[in-house]
Amino acid sequence: MDDRMETVVAGVALKNPVITASGTFGSGREYGELIDLNCLGAVTVKGVSCEPWKGNPIPRIAETQSGMLNSIGLQNPGVEHFIEHDLPFLRQHDTKIIVNICGHTLAQYCAVAERLADCDVDMLELNISCPNVEEGGLAFGTAPRMVERVVQAVRHYTGQPLTVKLSPEVTDITEIARAAVSGGADALSLINTLRGMKIDIHRRRAVLASKTGGYSGPGIMPVALRMVYEVCKTVDVPVIGMGGIATFEDALEFIMAGAAAVAVGTANFHNPYATVEIIEGIRGYLEENDIASLDKIRGIVD
Amino acid sequence: MNTYCKAAIRNQKELMTGIWKMELEAPEIAHSARPGQFIQMYPPDERNLLARPISLAAIHGESVEVVYRVVGKGTEQFSRLRDNDMVQLMGPLGNGFTLPEAGERSVIIGGGLGIPPLLELSKRIPGEAEVFLGYADAPFMDGDFRGHGRKVHVASQTGNGGFRGTVLELVEAIAPFADRVYACGPRQMLQAVAEWAERQGIPAQVSMEERMACGIGACLGCAVKIQKPGEKDWQYLRVCRDGPVFSGREVVWNG
Numbered sequence: 001m002d003d004r005m006e007t008v009v010a011g012v013a014l015k016n017p018v019i020t021a022s023g024t025f026g027s028g029r030e031y032g033e034l035i036d037l038n039c040l041g042a043v044t045v046k047g048v049s050c051e052p053w054k055g056n057p058i059p060r061i062a063e064t065q066s067g068m069l070n071s072i073g074l075q076n077p078g079v080e081h082f083i084e085h086d087l088p089f090l091r092q093h094d095t096k097i098i099v100n101i102c103g104h105t106l107a108q109y110c111a112v113a114e115r116l117a118d119c120d121v122d123m124l125e126l127n128i129s130c131p132n133v134e135e136g137g138l139a140f141g142t143a144p145r146m147v148e149r150v151v152q153a154v155r156h157y158t159g160q161p162l163t164v165k166l167s168p169e170v171t172d173i174t175e176i177a178r179a180a181v182s183g184g185a186d187a188l189s190l191i192n193t194l195r196g197m198k199i200d201i202h203r204r205r206a207v208l209a210s211k212t213g214g215y216s217g218p219g220i221m222p223v224a225l226r227m228v229y230e231v232c233k234t235v236d237v238p239v240i241g242m243g244g245i246a247t248f249e250d251a252l253e254f255i256m257a258g259a260a261a262v263a264v265g266t267a268n269f270h271n272p273y274a275t276v277e278i279i280e281g282i283r284g285y286l287e288e289n290d291i292a293s294l295d296k297i298r299g300i301v302d
Numbered sequence: 303m304n305t306y307c308k309a310a311i312r313n314q315k316e317l318m319t320g321i322w323k324m325e326l327e328a329p330e331i332a333h334s335a336r337p338g339q340f341i342q343m344y345p346p347d348e349r350n351l352l353a354r355p356i357s358l359a360a361i362h363g364e365s366v367e368v369v370y371r372v373v374g375k376g377t378e379q380f381s382r383l384r385d386n387d388m389v390q391l392m393g394p395l396g397n398g399f400t401l402p403e404a405g406e407r408s409v410i411i412g413g414g415l416g417i418p419p420l421l422e423l424s425k426r427i428p429g430e431a432e433v434f435l436g437y438a439d440a441p442f443m444d445g446d447f448r449g450h451g452r453k454v455h456v457a458s459q460t461g462n463g464g465f466r467g468t469v470l471e472l473v474e475a476i477a478p479f480a481d482r483v484y485a486c487g488p489r490q491m492l493q494a495v496a497e498w499a500e501r502q503g504i505p506a507q508v509s510m511e512e513r514m515a516c517g518i519g520a521c522l523g524c525a526v527k528i529q530k531p532g533e534k535d536w537q538y539l540r541v542c543r544d545g546p547v548f549s550g551r552e553v554v555w556n557g
Binding site (some may be wrong): 033270 | 304306324344348349350351352353376392511514515516517518519520521522523525526531537538543
C-alpha cells in the first residue's frame with residue numbers, strides 16, 4: 001500500500017484514485033484475464049437494472065476521429081444475476097466495488113438500489129445520464145428538480161455511499177450538481193458521454209442502428225475537465241472525474257481540477273493496460289516531484 | 303490464453319487489388335490459436351482508437367497469417383506497413399470452430415473475405431471435406447485450399463473461375479453429401495447456408511462479424527441475436543466472446 005496514492009470518495013478509502021468507468025469494463029472478469037484487478041482503486045461495473053435489459057439493435061459501435069460512439073442501451077442480465085455471479089467474483093479481489101444502477105422509471109431505480117442495499121458493495125453510482133435509453137437515463141438527468149427528486153427517492157432506499165453520474169448535455173452543470181447534492185448525493189461522477197452521430201456516406205445512412213449514440217474518448221476530455229473544474233468549485237462533495245482519460249497526465253489534470261478520483265473508460269478498449277499504466281504514471285509523478293499525497297495537488301488550479 | 307503483444311510483420315503482400323495478406327510473428331498467439339479464432343489489430347495512428355477484429359487465416363509455428371480488405375482508415379494503415387514493422391495485437395480471441403468427429407464428411411462454404419478464416423480449418427479437418435468458394439469476380443486463395451488436397455468449387459458473380467452465380471447456388475447444383483457445414487461470409491450468404499443446412503438436417507457452424515470495441519466481451523458492442531433451443535426468447539450474445547462461430551440454427555436471421 002502506497003499512502004501517497006490513497007484517496008477517499010464518499011467515505012470509501014481507495015488505495016489509488018484510478019477507477020474503471022461503467023460500461024467499458026463489464027464486471028471486470030474479461031479484463032481480469034489481462035490485468036491484475038487488485039491494483040485498481042475501484043471497479044465500476046456496467047449498469048445494472050432490476051430486470052434483464054436486452055439492449056439496442058446493431059450496429060452499436062462507430063469509430064470517430066479520436067473517439068467513438070456507442071449505443072449499447074444498457075444491456076445487462078439484471079440485478080439478481082449480478083449478485084449471484086459478478087459480485088462474488090469481484091469480491092475475491094482487493095479493490096472497491098462501485099455498482100452503476102439504471103432504470104426506466106423512478107420505481108425501477110429505487111428497486112435496484114433497495115435490492116443492493118444489504119449487499120457487499122462499496123458504493124452505488126446512480127446513472128441518470130445514459131443517452132441510449134428512451135425512458136430513464138437522460139430524461140432524469142437534465143432537469144435540476146427531477147435530478148433532486150430521483151436522488152432523494154433512491155437515497156431513501158439505500159444507506160450505501162451514493163455517487164450520481166451526470167450528463168454533460170445540460171445548460172449549467174453546476175446547477176445539476178447542486179441539485180444532486182441537495183437530493184442526498186455523497187459524491188458526483190462526471191461526465192457521461194455526449195450525444196453524437198456518424199454517417200456512412202457510401203450507404204448514405206447513420207452508422208448506428210439507433211442513429212445517435214454516446215460520444216466518448218480523448219476528444220471529449222477538455223469538455224469533461226472544464227465541467228469537473230466547475231463542479232469542484234461549486235459543491236463540497238468529492239467528484240469522480242471522467243471523460244477521455246487515456247494517460248496519467250490526463251488523470252493528473254482532473255485531479256488538479258479538483259477530482260478526488262478518476263475513471264478510465266474508452267481507453268480500456270484502445271489499451272487494456274491503460275488503468276495499470278495510469279496508476280504507475282501517477283505514482284511516478286508524485287515520487288519524482290516529491291509530493292507526499294494527492295491532497296497536495298488536488299484542486300490546485302484556481 | 304489471450305495475449306496483448308507487439309508483433310513483427312513478415313511477407314506483407316497484396317493478393318489482388320485492395321486485398322492484403324500478412325504474416326505476424328507472434329509466438330504467444332500462434333501457440334494457442336485455433337481455427338476460427340480472431341485477433342484484434344490496433345491501427346498505428348492513435349486517432350483510430352479501436353482495434354480491427356481480423357480472423358486468422360493460417361497458424362504456423364511462431365506466427366499467424368491474416369488476410370484483410372482495405373475498407374477504411376485502419377485497414378489502409380495496415381496495408382502501408384512493411385516487413386519488420388511492428389503492430390500491436392491482442393489474441394487469440396473467440397471460440398473458433400469445432401472440428402468434425404472421425405468419419406464425418408464436411409462441407410466448407412466461404413464468401414469473399416469470409417474465405418480466409420476457413421483455410422486453417424480446412425487444413426485441420428482430418429476427414430473428407432469439400433470446399434465451395436464464392437467471389438464477386440476474380441478468385442483468390444482457392445489455390446491454398448487445393449494445396450492441401452481439398453476438392454474446391456468456385457462460383458462468382460461474373461462467372462470468372464467457373465460457375466456464374468452465388469456460392470449457395472453452386473452448392474445446390476452439386477448437392478454434396480455432408481454431416482457438417484462450416485461457413486464464413488456475408489450475413490446474407492450465411493443465412494442461406496444455415497437454411498440449406500437446416501433443409502438437409504445437418505448442423506452448420508457459421509462465423510459472424512460485427513462492429514467491435516473491446517474484443518473480449520466487456521463492452522457488449524458486437525451483439526448478435528441468438529435463440530437457444532428450448533428458450534422462449536432470443537437474447538443478444540457477443541460475437542467476440544460467445545462467437546464468432548455460432549450454430550446456424552440458433553442465429554435469429556430476420557431482425
